Amino acid sequence: MAHEHTWQLTESGYERTWSTTIDEDTGTVTAYGNGFADFSDDGDGAELRCACGETRSVDNLTVNYL
Numbered sequence: 001m002a003h004e005h006t007w008q009l010t011e012s013g014y015e016r017t018w019s020t021t022i023d024e025d026t027g028t029v030t031a032y033g034n035g036f037a038d039f040s041d042d043g044d045g046a047e048l049r050c051a052c053g054e055t056r057s058v059d060n061l062t063v064n065y066l
C-alpha cells in the first residue's frame with residue numbers, strides 16, 4: 001500500500017538525519033537539526049529518506065536548515 005512518506009534528510013557517510021517539512025508548492029525543504037547546524041562541505045551529498053526505504057533526491061529542492 002502506498003503511504004504518505006515521512007521524509008528525513010540524511011547526509012551520506014555521516015549518519016546524520018534531520019526531520020523535515022516540505023513545501024511542495026515552492027520546492028522548499030525545512031530541516032530541523034538536532035544540534036548540528038548544517039551539512040559538512042565534504043559529505044557525499046544529501047537525500048531524503050523514508051523509514052519504508054524510499055529515497056528522494058533534493059537536487060530540485062531548496063533546503064533550509066533551522
Ligand SMILES: [Zn+2]
Nearest residue numbers: 005050052054
Ligand atoms: Zn515511505
